[in-house]
Amino acid sequence: MIRTFLIPILAIAGVLVAVVTVIQGSKPPVAQPPVIEPPRAPFAAFVAGSGLIEAASQNIAVGSPISALVMAVHVKVGDPIKAGDPLFELDMRDLKAELAVRESAVKVAQDQLSRLEAGTRPEALPPARARVSETENSLGDAQAQLDMWEKIGDTKAVSAEQLSQRRFAVKVAQAKHDQAKADLALLEAGSWALDISVARSQVQQAQAQAESTRTEIERRTIRAPIAGRVLQVNVRLGEFAQAGSLATPLMLVGTVDPLNVRIDIDENDAWRVSPDAKAIAYLRGNKDISMPLTFVRFEPYVVPKRSLTGDATERVDTRVLQVIYSFAPQNKPVFVGQQVDAYIEAPPLQKTTPATGDSPAENKESIR
Secondary structure (H helix, E strand, C coil), X not given: CHHXXXXXXXXXXXHHHHHHHHHHHHCCCCCCCCCCCCCCCCCCCEEEEEEEEEECCCCEEECCCCCEEEEEECCCCCCEECCCCEEEEECCXXXXXXXXXXXXXXXXXXXXXXXXXXXXXXXXXXXXXXXXXXXXXXXXXXXXXXXXXHHCCCCCCCCHHHHHHHHHHHHHHHHHHHHHHHHHHHHHHCCCHHHHHHHHHHHHHHHHHHHHHHHHHHHCEEECCCCEEEEEECCCCCCEECCCCCCCCCEEEECCCCEEXXXXXXXXXXXXXXXXXXXXXXXXXXXXXXXXXXXXXXXCCCEEEECCCCCCCCCEEEEEEEXXXXXXXXXXXXXXXXXXXEEEECCCCCCCCCCCCCCHHHHCCCCC
């Protein structure tokens, strides 16, 4: 008996549950308010785009000319810098040792030049003159002995061999006397002009080699290319700095007053953007922080759009015209690399009557 009534009651209850479920499911969902209220365009007609804040000088990736050990880091993130300020230093101990050797070579070359330019030492002349007198006397003595032997008419008293020896002795004495006079003349003449010229060239060569080493030492100190601020420091004391272009730069610097905004404008709306049009940007995540923008330039090459995540393998969606605007930070909490929502005043799109035979793609239009 109970089983007879139970089954119909359960069936009716199931139908009621199904009806209630269908009624509840057919109600439209209640729209939830956004967690963060988005900004609203201040213009009746506009072109919208997302932008990325960057340094007015663009973000400059500072690298190293050579691969070497980092011996000193002179700045930290956020430091203001002037053009030429040292940022970090590479190992230069080998170059400093080489410079000491080259500077010694310069000193030697300069001393040699000074010695030649000074000419003959006065103390060297008296011994040379005494040598000339000595050889002159020896020559006179040898000549006198030869004359004496030649005056002896008796061939039995003087042999031909003895006369020959006396004649050779005179020639030897004459040669020594000539050499002594030549040495004296060389000392009295002083340094040769060509010797001085060669010595000067050797000094210049040694100085050039030393200057080359100094230049190489200077290259080991990486300096700021512009005045601005340090945005990133990815190099530390004791690390090995790689030369060349790196995915993560050793340092990032740039000019932060004013700042620039690089805005991506869809290529379909690029023709609507005018350089003299008003533009405003809102900081992503806070509609109350806005910055009036000043036009700087168009990037004349339309590029594939990339989502602003900073990843090198970002997905390409469409092609965009990049427009650069500038603004003054004025102590606002804005930083290089932040995203903004930008609105640029533009002429409204005009509705057109579709022509017969036109394709739907040709008749499609968007109106803001």
